[in-house]
Amino acid sequence: MDALGQADIPKPDPPVVGTVTHHSIELYWDLDKNLQRTSSHDQWLNFSIEEEDSKTHTYGTIYTGYAKRYTVEGLQPSASYRFRLKVTSSNGDYNYSPVVTVSTTREPKSGEDLHRAVNMNDEDAVIKILRTRSVKTDVPDKLGFTALMVAAQKGYSGLVNLLIENGADVNQVNGSGKDSLMLACFAGHLDIVKHLREHGASWETRDKSGCAAIHSAADGGHLSVIQWMISDGSKVDIKDSHLEWTPLMRVSSITGNTDVAACFIEAGADVNVKDKDGKTPLMVAALNNHEGLVQLLLENGADHSVKNEYGKTIVEMAHAFGRQNVVSLLLKMRK
Structure with missing residues (x-):
């Protein structure tokens, strides 16, 4: 058989x-x-x-x-x-x-593991994850932020150094076009701003609205960061591509911070610059009821006689928006 x-x-x-x-x-x-x-x-x-x-x-x-x-x-x-x-x-x-x-082998580390460790400021965990080589240093989270962006925004200096040493791209941008330098400038982390500059981050990079890092710094209102940025060559009259606003215009609109505005003016910012609608920093400050800033701008040569695209003066605009204190200040300064 x-x-x-x-x-x-x-x-x-x-x-x-x-x-x-x-x-x-x-x-x-x-x-x-x-x-x-x-x-x-x-x-x-x-x-x-x-x-x-x-x-x-x-x-x-x-x-x-x-x-x-x-x-x-x-x-x-x-x-x-x-x-x-x-x-x-x-x-x-x-x-x-x-x-x-x-x-079976252990499950490889993922981008979620890396971002979890970064958010917890756990340098040891980040090192272990990167050593597995199963996760790219610049993998974005669900919001489009890389680990370096998160660390720069939160002020985790040690992690910023570590991530850059492991190949993190300082010029990587998120979904809105912002890079790590812009986020650090807005958050006011001067040590990280300096470190990013040392490793190739640029003042000229623009986000999707055309804003540069100096615009982010103006929004954040951190004077020491802005002073260093200017000393390092950041332009003070750079305009965004959306509203054509300079950093001084953004201060006039958002924070009204007179110290920051004075810093820009001292560095040569144009107090009579106009945006795409013909508005000046003085107009914007008046409309946003920033009395202290209105006075600062007037003291530094802001033209209160200028008119907007509809032929309205600053006093008329402030009055129309019920900014009576600003109206009184403007009338007083005109005398």
């Missing part, structure tokens, strides 16, 4: 373990050619891979066919699995291989 027709079909070797990941295990087998088939075409061997149920310790078939390789998918990371190979001849005789035990 043909050897394959015997009930004592030779015991196969256990499947060989190939590539193992955190969610898959590759198994393959290559039996002796004399056992793979007989001279008859209908005597091919059938192969099955069976997996042990860890709770019941019984085996269930997860693959059957004539191939010599199978990859088990959808597994849990860092988990142990047991498999055996079943070889069946065409007449139904079969035998099992010894069991092979394989453990």
